[in-house]
Amino acid sequence: MRRFIFCIWVVLICPVLAFSADPLADWQPKFDPSSSEYTYLLSCVGHPAIEGVTVGYRIRDRVWRESNGRLYVDYRPLSQLGGEKDVLGKLKMGAVQGMLSSSVAAPNISPRLGLVNLPFLMGSFERLEQFRNNQDLFDGYGAEALKSGIRVVDFTGYGSYGWATRTPVMTLAEAKEITFRIAQAPVNVDLYKAWGMQFTVMPWPDVPQALQTGVISGLDHTPIVCNISKKFTVAKNFTRIDYAQGLYIHLINERWLKSLPADLRQLLLNVIAEESAQARSLTEQQQQREIESAKAAGVSFHELSKADTAKLVELAEPVVQKWGEKIGLEYLNQVRNLLR
Numbered sequence: 093m094r095r096f097i098f099c100i101w102v103v104l105i106c107p108v109l110a111f112s113a114d115p116l117a118d119w120q121p122k123f124d125p126s127s128s129e130y131t132y133l134l135s136c137v138g139h140p141a142i143e144g145v146t147v148g149y150r151i152r153d154r155v156w157r158e159s160n161g162r163l164y165v166d167y168r169p170l171s172q173l174g175g176e177k178d179v180l181g182k183l184k185m186g187a188v189q190g191m192l193s194s195s196v197a198a199p200n201i202s203p204r205l206g207l208v209n210l211p212f213l214m215g216s217f218e219r220l221e222q223f224r225n226n227q228d229l230f231d232g233y234g235a236e237a238l239k240s241g242i243r244v245v246d247f248t249g250y251g252s253y254g255w256a257t258r259t260p261v262m263t264l265a266e267a268k269e270i271t272f273r274i275a276q277a278p279v280n281v282d283l284y285k286a287w288g289m290q291f292t293v294m295p296w297p298d299v300p301q302a303l304q305t306g307v308i309s310g311l312d313h314t315p316i317v318c319n320i321s322k323k324f325t326v327a328k329n330f331t332r333i334d335y336a337q338g339l340y341i342h343l344i345n346e347r348w349l350k351s352l353p354a355d356l357r358q359l360l361l362n363v364i365a366e367e368s369a370q371a372r373s374l375t376e377q378q379q380q381r382e383i384e385s386a387k388a389a390g391v392s393f394h395e396l397s398k399a400d401t402a403k404l405v406e407l408a409e410p411v412v413q414k415w416g417e418k419i420g421l422e423y424l425n426q427v428r429n430l431l432r
Contacts, residue, residue, distance in 0.1 A: 115170070116140070116169070116170065119140055119149050121152065121153070121156070122153075123156060123161070125156070125164040125166070127161055128156075128161060128162060128163060128164035129162045129163070130162060130163045130164070130352060130356060131163075131164045131166050132155075132163060132164070132165045132166065132189050132190055132348075132360065133166045133168070133173075133188050133189050133190065134148055134151075134152075134165055134166065134167045134168065134188075134189070134190040134191065134192070135168050135169075135172070135173040135174075135179045135182075135183075135188050135190070135191045135192070136148060136167075136168070136169040136170075136191070136192035136340060137169070137170070137171045137175070137176055137179075137194065138169055138170070138192070138194075138250065138340060139169065139170060139320065139321075140169050140170075141320050142250050142316060142317070142320060142375075142378070143248070143371050143374040143375045143377075143378045144192075144248035144249045144250045144339075144340050144371055144372075144375050145169050145192065145248075145250075145340065146371070147192075147248050147340075147367050147368060147370075147371040148165070148167035148169060148192060149167055150367045150370075150371075151165055151167070151363055151364055151367050152164075152165035152166075152167050154363045154367065155359065155360055155363050158359055158363065159356055159359055162356060163352070163356050163359070163360065165360075169192075173188060176191075176193060176194060176197040177197065177200065179191055179193075180193065180197065180200055180201060183242065183343060183345055184201075184240070184241065184242065184345075186345045186347060186348055188345075189344065189345050189348045189349075190342065190343065190344045190345070191342075191343045192248070192340040192341070192342055192343075193340065193341045193343055194275075194338070194339070194340060194341075195208050195209055195247075195336075195337075195338060195339035195340075195341060196209060196275040196276065196277035196280065197277075198341045198343070199277070199278075199279075201237045201240065201242050201343065202234075202236040202237040202240065202242075203236070203415075203418040203419055204232075204233060204234075204235070204236045204237070204418075204419045204420065204423070205233070205234075205237060205244070205341060206277075206279055206415060206418070206419060207233060207419050207423075207424065207427065208220075208247075208336065208337065208339050208341075209277065209279045209280070209336055210279065210336070210411075210412050210415060210416075210419075210424075211283055211335045211336060211404075211405075211408040211411065211412065212335050212336075212404075212405050212408060212412075213336070213412070213427070213428065213431065214336065214337055214431070215252060215253075215333075215334040215335050215336055215337065216252070216334060216337075217252075217337070217372070217375075217376045219431050220249070220337050220339075220372070221372065222430065222431060223427065223430065223431065224246075224247070224369075224372075226430055229423075229426060229427055229430060232423055232426075237343070238346060241345065241346050241347060242343050242344070242345065242346060243343065243344045243345075243346045243349060244341060244342070244343060245342040245343070245344055245361060245364050245365070245368075246341075246342045246364050246365055246368035246369075247339045247340060247341045247342060247368065247372075248339070248340045248342070248368050248371040248372055248375065249337050249338055249339050249340065249371075249372055249375045250314055250316050250317055250338040250339075250340065250375065251314030251315055251316040251317065251337070251338055251375060251378075251379045251382075252314055252315070252332070252333075252334040252336075252337055252338075252379065253312060253313065253314055253333060253334070253335055253336045253337070253338060254312075254313075254314070254315070254330055254331055254332045254333040254334065254335075255267065255270070255272065255310050255311070255312060255330065255331040255333060256310065256311040256313060256318045256323055256324065256327040256329070256330050257270050257309060257310040257311070257327055257329045257330075257331065258303075258306075258309045258310070258326065258327050258328070258329070259309065259329065260329045260392060260394060261310070261329065261331045261394060262331070262394045262395075262396065263396065263397070263400060264396070264400045264403060264404070267287075267289060267331070268288060268289060268290070269290075270289070270290065270309050270310035271290045271291065271292060271307075271308050271309050271310065272284065272289055272290065272291040272292070272308065272309075272310040272311065272312050273291070273292055273293075273294045273299055273302065273303075273308045273310070273311050273312065274291050274292070274293060274294075274312045275293075275312070276293050276294075276295065279411065279415055280293075280312070281293065282411045282414065282415070283408060283411050284312075286407045286408055286410060286411050287404060287407050287408070288407070291312075292307075292308060294308070299311065299323070300322075300323075303323065303326045303327060304326055309327075310327065311323055311327055313338075314338050314379070315330060315379055315382050315383050315386060316375070316378055316379050316382045317338070318330065318386070319382040319383075319385055319386045319391075320382065324386050324389065324391045328390060328391050328392065329391065329392050329393075329394060330383075330386070330391060330392070330393050330394070331393075331394045331395065331396065332393060332394070332395050333396070333401075333404070335404070335408070342364055342368065412424075
């Protein structure tokens, strides 16, 4: 009887335990943080399989080691602390000290943070790095946010935006037959209206079923995210547009940052800068790996003609100008001159 009961337990209970295992188990700290003098609570909605999200754990481990256990970075990816709008509110109040905010949510802090979402401005890894390495322009990027008590420290990414679709899209005419899901960001809405595309604004958790049932037939996102999140199992085509880079912008509550001892404050900022730069390089490598992985699984990659791409750029220009007025046209023109 005991053997029978044990066999039933193995058959019925063990699979449940396997499926309910902690998805973050592999990233648990290999040290006891309870002895730390200071704690930096850092949030992110992304999955740590993405290099631009994994960076939080690298920051955690380096800061712990180099501060001799004085400062613990309590990193919480996968929306453990709530959705981005909720966390942004907590960040302003100081209930959360830091956040890797998606670039589509960050403009809720300051319109200028929407700069990186503007079409065909920083669509390549090279242009993104060129912007980040100009310290004067990067300081200007975060200047308005700092006035509201939030410091823009750095950013990492999740790849180049394009179109994942159920049917091949190689022309603008084919694109106009697709119903795209786009992010909940005003600049994206303006862009798709300017392009004359069919689209719907939809929360990310609703996307799998909508894609499966045909409510949407395309997805505005990056190869990294589409492959890791299994969207390519339904949308087996990807059209490379590279009109923008998806970013996680590292934001810190300035009041909390200033409360740290000067040595710990400088250590934290130095580690974030170094690890973010490394993560951006790893993201470029990861995008190529995920594209090759997707191709091997039967996903087809396409590109628009030069004429169609030029048309997208032309149609997007009024959107750039409209948002440039919110961002600051003088500042926008400085960035555009740098990236020419």
